Amino acid sequence: MTSQMRREILEIPEAVERLLSQGADPIARIAAAAREADPAYAVTVARGSSDHACTFLKYAFELELGLPVASIGPSVASIYGAKLNLGRSICLAVSQSGKSPDIVAMTKSAGESGAMTVAVTNDATSPLAEVAAHCIDIQAGPERSVAATKTFITSAMAGLMLLAEWKDDEALRQGLRSAPEAFAKAAEGTWPELRAAIAEKHSLFTLGRGPSWAISNEAALKFKETCQIHAESYSAAEVLHGPVSIVDDGFPVLLFATNDAAKRAVLDVADQLVAKGARAFITSDQPCKAESLSFVRTDHALTDAVSLMVSFYSMVNEVAADRGINPDAPRHLKKVTETV
Incomplete structure (x- = not known):
């Protein structure tokens, strides 16, 4: 359904x-x-x-x-x-x-x-x-x-x-x-290779740099909220400063890269994480040790970053279904949280 x-x-x-x-x-x-x-x-x-x-x-x-x-x-x-x-x-x-x-x-x-x-x-x-x-x-x-x-x-x-x-x-x-046209295409992608790598994993990293780090933050929240997966978001500039210590063989990492000035730095971090045993996936078709995920570009790097989020949402909805979780009704949560 x-x-x-x-x-x-x-x-x-x-x-x-x-x-x-x-x-x-x-x-x-x-x-x-x-x-x-x-x-x-x-x-x-x-x-x-x-x-x-x-x-x-x-x-x-x-x-x-x-x-x-x-x-x-x-x-x-x-x-x-x-x-x-x-x-x-x-x-x-x-x-x-x-x-x-x-x-x-x-x-x-x-x-x-x-x-x-x-x-x-x-x-x-x-x-x-x-x-x-x-x-x-x-x-x-x-x-x-x-x-x-x-x-x-x-x-x-x-x-x-x-x-x-x-x-x-x-x-x-x-x-x-x-x-709008790009987002319609992005909504059709579900990143099956990443879904398979996550499988029964209970922890992963999401990474980005600059505007794509904000996208990474939202992705980590959605993994927790809809799939009960412990996901932590870091800037690609920070992950090697301490968090990388928990990376072991097959540890899943999702890297968000856009066609901006930070792209090369994100690709370099992906290579370093793979060398440490991570199973890394990246939204780029540039040569890299991480596995490339499909992406839909717009006509600007900033709207490109938003397009990546649309693809992610489609994927994470499928991850929840794979795990038998209803993404519409996460446990302990309600739609509007009125914090004082």
Whole structure:
């Protein structure tokens, strides 16, 4: 039986197309406001998959705009009641439901502290949207599976749309326009060779560098959330500093590589891990000791990274089925976690 998670993965291209059309004008207006505000830095407020989207956008904004981005722990406001000086900043608060009290509290506090606040949410009438000065509706449509898929992708894409308009970046706009078709193809890949290597394994690494490290973080969460596999995400720059000690013969490693400046470094780490006994898989067709996974490129390295996540979601849904686990109802979890 097809899972709800799988149905929602297949809805990703349509959701992104809807975001590109219906979200274009509101996002352009917010980008114009951001240019006028001319922030010195950005901050993000999020948890879980939304926080991984923020990590992705951190790299995107730093690389493309030269704008430093820092993550703020929501408990700074909700638990500790601390006031931050956020004058001359822009605050991106990302939450699919827009209901978590700590995200709402931190966003409200950020606005009161001088930040230009932007809610990125799947509910434009949510408490988060109400406290933010601006709102981006990610247009994902209902997402019923506990594991976020559509909302992660559309949150990341909404942030890239904001970046493209803020920078007036035609190359990124083209990458965004090409994404729905690429994502439809990516959703068909299930990486059977990686699934076979995982089999009954209970631990693995996911790795990336730069924007693809954010993708790696989301992948590790989904392995835990939907498959009950202990997956740890590391930057390819960090894994050899200590975590590599647990690698033994056949230890599975999934490396996310995109066609950007970090690709060669990720390939080099893959080679070193294979030499230590790992069974490594990589989203690259460059010569390498790791096994190549299929991938679908867009017209830009940043949207390429998002495309890899679509392929991963399709694969991890199958891993859950292989293990007899219902990915729509992970144990101990519910769809909306309202953290104080």
